[in-house]
Amino acid sequence: MLPILFVMPLVQLIILVNAATYEIKNIKVFIVDQDQTQVSQQLIGHFEGSNYFTLDGRSAQVDDGKEAIHEGKADMAIVIPRHFQRDLKNTRHAGVQLLINAVDGSAASVSQSYASAIIRGYANQLTKESGAINISAGNIKVDDNNWYNPELKYTIYMVPGLLVVLVSMIGMFLTGMNIAREKEIGTIEQLNITPISRYQFIAGKLSPFWIIGMGELAAGIFIGWLLYSLPIVGHLWLIFAVAAIYLLVVLGMGLLISTVTETQQQAMFIAWFLLVVFILMGGLFTPLESMPLWAQKVTILNPIAQFIQVMRNVLLKGSGPLDISFQFVDLLIMAVVINGLAIMRYRKTHA
Amino acid sequence: MRSFRGFVIKEFYHIIRDYRSLLILFGMPAVQLILFGYAIRNELTQARFAVVDPSHDVVTTELVNKMSSSHYLLFDGYLKSENDIHEAFKAGKIKEVVVFDRQFAHKLTHDGVADVQLIADATDPNMGRMITGQITGIIQQFQRSRMAGGTPGGIQINPQERMLYNPDLRSVNLFVPGLIAVILMLISALMTSITITREKETGTMEILLASPLRPMQIIIGKVLPYFFLAFLDVVIVLGLALVIFHIPFRGSVALFLGESGLFALTALSLGLLISSVADSQQTAMMMALGGLLLPTILLSGFIFPVTSMPWPLQWLSTIIPARWFLVIVRGIMLKGVGLAIIWKETAILAGMTLVFLFVSIRKFKVRLD
Numbered sequence: 097m098l099p100i101l102f103v104m105p106l107v108q109l110i111i112l113v114n115a116a117t118y119e120i121k122n123i124k125v126f127i128v129d130q131d132q133t134q135v136s137q138q139l140i141g142h143f144e145g146s147n148y149f150t151l152d153g154r155s156a157q158v159d160d161g162k163e164a165i166h167e168g169k170a171d172m173a174i175v176i177p178r179h180f181q182r183d184l185k186n187t188r189h190a191g192v193q194l195l196i197n198a199v200d201g202s203a204a205s206v207s208q209s210y211a212s213a214i215i216r217g218y219a220n221q222l223t224k225e226s227g228a229i230n231i232s233a234g235n236i237k238v239d240d241n242n243w244y245n246p247e248l249k250y251t252i253y254m255v256p257g258l259l260v261v262l263v264s265m266i267g268m269f270l271t272g273m274n275i276a277r278e279k280e281i282g283t284i285e286q287l288n289i290t291p292i293s294r295y296q297f298i299a300g301k302l303s304p305f306w307i308i309g310m311g312e313l314a315a316g317i318f319i320g321w322l323l324y325s326l327p328i329v330g331h332l333w334l335i336f337a338v339a340a341i342y343l344l345v346v347l348g349m350g351l352l353i354s355t356v357t358e359t360q361q362q363a364m365f366i367a368w369f370l371l372v373v374f375i376l377m378g379g380l381f382t383p384l385e386s387m388p389l390w391a392q393k394v395t396i397l398n399p400i401a402q403f404i405q406v407m408r409n410v411l412l413k414g415s416g417p418l419d420i421s422f423q424f425v426d427l428l429i430m431a432v433v434i435n436g437l438a439i440m441r442y443r444k445t446h447a
Numbered sequence: 448m449r450s451f452r453g454f455v456i457k458e459f460y461h462i463i464r465d466y467r468s469l470l471i472l473f474g475m476p477a478v479q480l481i482l483f484g485y486a487i488r489n490e491l492t493q494a495r496f497a498v499v500d501p502s503h504d505v506v507t508t509e510l511v512n513k514m515s516s517s518h519y520l521l522f523d524g525y526l527k528s529e530n531d532i533h534e535a536f537k538a539g540k541i542k543e544v545v546v547f548d549r550q551f552a553h554k555l556t557h558d559g560v561a562d563v564q565l566i567a568d569a570t571d572p573n574m575g576r577m578i579t580g581q582i583t584g585i586i587q588q589f590q591r592s593r594m595a596g597g598t599p600g601g602i603q604i605n606p607q608e609r610m611l612y613n614p615d616l617r618s619v620n621l622f623v624p625g626l627i628a629v630i631l632m633l634i635s636a637l638m639t640s641i642t643i644t645r646e647k648e649t650g651t652m653e654i655l656l657a658s659p660l661r662p663m664q665i666i667i668g669k670v671l672p673y674f675f676l677a678f679l680d681v682v683i684v685l686g687l688a689l690v691i692f693h694i695p696f697r698g699s700v701a702l703f704l705g706e707s708g709l710f711a712l713t714a715l716s717l718g719l720l721i722s723s724v725a726d727s728q729q730t731a732m733m734m735a736l737g738g739l740l741l742p743t744i745l746l747s748g749f750i751f752p753v754t755s756m757p758w759p760l761q762w763l764s765t766i767i768p769a770r771w772f773l774v775i776v777r778g779i780m781l782k783g784v785g786l787a788i789i790w791k792e793t794a795i796l797a798g799m800t801l802v803f804l805f806v807s808i809r810k811f812k813v814r815l816d
Contacts, residue, residue, distance in 0.1 A: 100734065100737065104733075104737055104738060105737070108741055108742070111760070111763070112741055112742065112745045112746070114757050114760055115745040115746050115760050115764075116745060116750075116751050117756065118489075118572075118751065118752075118755070119572075119573075119755050120752065121754070122755075165611060166784065167784075168778070168788070184602060184604070188602045188603065189602075190603075190605075191605045191606075191607055192606050193606075193608075194606050196610055196611060197611055197612065198611055198613040198616055199612050199613055199620070199621060199777055199782065200621050201490075201610075201615075201617060201620070201621060202490065202616070203752055204610055204613070204616060205616055208606075208608050208610075211606060211608075212606045212608075215604050215606045219602050219603055219604040235559060235561075235590070236555065236560075236561055236563055236586055236589075236590050237561070237562050237563070238565060238583050239562060239564050239565070240564075240565040240566075240567065241564065241565065241567065242575055242579075243532075243536065243566055243567065243569055244568060245570055245572055246569070248572035248575065249572065250572055253570055253571055253572060258741070262741075265736070265737055265740070269733060269737065273728075273732070277729065358467070359465070360728050361465075361468055361641055361645075362467050362468055364637070364732045364736065365468060365471040365472075365637070366471065368736050369471070369478075372479065372633075373479070376486070377482065377486045377487075381750045381751070382487050382488060382750065383574050385492065385574070386488040386489050386490055386491070387486045387487075387488060388485060388486065391486040405539060408570055409537065409539050409570075412570045413568075413570060414537065415537040415539065416537070419537045419538050419539065
């Protein structure tokens with residue numbers, strides 16, 4: 097059991113952090129060159145020289161391009177029409193068709209913007225070579241800055257989030273099965289005849305898992321800092337203060353589940369269901385802001401969403417106590433309500 | 448054979464008797480599909496931005512109006528100065544700040560150039576990039592419309608794009624078929640992972656072993672009822688995907704059901720494998736849930752494209768069954784491909800199933816003596 101508790105989450109953290117990236121690279125391009133001229137070759141050369149694209153097959157038939165996309169061999173086909181070079185010379189104007197596999201819509205729009213940028217860049221180069229005046233007057237110069245994460249690294253964004261999930265997963269599963277297990281094996285009877293009170297019982301059940309959770313969180317932050325240069329801009333004590341409350345919420349939830357179920361299997365199913373809902377609607381992988389408004393409002397009941405925000409804001413941006421006060425109060429209320437319910441539900445009389 | 452039939456029927460009773468678990472097994476996938484189908488999106492919607500505008504002139508006001516009217520962006524208000532940006536970002540609501548130069552319009556008309564700074568809260572790099580891209584696009588369009596009168600004689604190549612299979616770029620079309628794979632994987636592995644360990648824990652394993660059933664029969668008898676349950680889950684979830692989310696279904700339904708059956712079998716046998724390795728229900732469930740949940744979500748290409756991952760992870764992802772099934776589901780539903788194109792993925796799943804079953808039976812035998 098011990099390796100599952102400590103090694104599995106941390107190994108997952110180290111490995112899986114690298115998997116979570118929306119960055120689009122290695123877009124497989126199929127070239128349909130119907131023009132076969134110097135200009136069309138040059139344009140293709142620009143795609144070849146780009147880091148985002150790898151050329152994968154070429155033909156003069158549009159249908160071959162479509163077929164390649166259909167079979168999954170290409171993500172995009174570029175169709176350079178006949179008379180491309182001639183049209184550019186005569187009318188200074190020509191079109192290029194991009195066929196894009198849009199099953200993954202966001203990847204498709206990113207690929208499209210990369211391709212358009214290359215095509216526009218090539219057109220500008222042609223303009224310059226032909227000696228025309230580039231742009232007349234009234235140029236707005238856009239300068240973009242990426243604060244807190246200038247290299248746009250996904251790993252430092254994912255470490256705090258994944259860590260929250262791993263800590264919660266372990267905590268909730270363990271406490272969730274705990275009382276159900278005693279019921280199943282029958283040892284709950286023995287506990288019931290001891291003189292400890294309900295409060296002591298719940299507190300006693302919680303504290304070992306609470307310590308394990310805090311330890312795991314600390315180890316995770318350390319590993320993130322060591323391996324992924326996770327910036328720790330804000331105060332660590334703030335993180336641990338909120339974590340102390342947060343763990344009470346998660347563990348209390350596990351215990352509550354444990355008191356209302358009869359078998360470990362049922363407890364596990366419910367814990368798992370809640371956890372998956374919390375994770376997938378908690379802004380870990382897809383942004384909270386992209387969810388419909390009702391779903392955004394419901395996050396007030398989602399401890400994982402709240403704690404992930406605290407972790408990210410404090411660690412990456414250095415948010416202070418005032419900035420995260422909403423999340424803190426929200427978690428505090430959840431902790432009181434859930435543990436209160438768990439104590440109420442646990443009755444010594446009918447086990 | 449008669450004793451085998453009796454065993455299978457007994458297993459069915461076991462499952463049906465526990466109506467709470469049964470309710471969870473059917474209710475949970477349906478609820479999850481509906482919740483996630485609505486909530487898992489990654490499009491840019493209503494991202495809040497603020498503006499620092501010391502010049503407050505015709506041009507900057509018009510630009511701010513243009514940005515506010517985009518339905519991707521939501522104007523949150525003006526900040527007094529650049530010094531307030533940090534505070535705004537720390538509070539976490541605002542994702543981007545647009546900083547205009549002093550005397551913006553004046554500089555634009557007299558000097559021919561004016562500066563605007565876009566500052567993104569790039570803690571979420573993808574979000575930051577999308578918002579910056581969106582605002583840059585609006586500014587460029589504005590500029591083009593200002594110059595429309597006197598177009599310089601530049602060369603223009605217009606890319607016209609055609610988005611195949613999903614012309615509106617709806618992320619639901621990507622995520623809902625993916626959800627079918629993820630839900631099926633986790634539910635199926637979970638269901639079987641505890642069956643054998645429970646017998647071990649409660650001590651009834653000895654009784655089973657003493658019966659005239661062969662290990663193979665015991666294992667198949669354990670999997671069979673769950674296979675029917677998983678298959679029913681597939682039908683329910685697919686129905687919801689089509690009725691509620693209007694996901695296009697372009698391929699063959701029979702092929703889809705066949706492949707889903709195969710995948711359910713893969714997941715069930717993985718669960719079996721776990722249960723033959725673990726010695727308590729607790730360990731089995733921690734392995735099935737703790738060990739499968741995140742790798743299945745992250746390495747299968749459900750949310751993040753596999754081709755973008757570093758190569759060791761791409762390599763690692765090949766052992767995740769859901770990765771192959773995702774290609775199959777998306778292929779059949781969205782692209783309408785046939786077996787001729789997805790035979791490789793199908794063969795891999797079939798191979799995995801055989802390996803899992805073989806190993807579990809072998810492991811099981813060892814326990815006999």
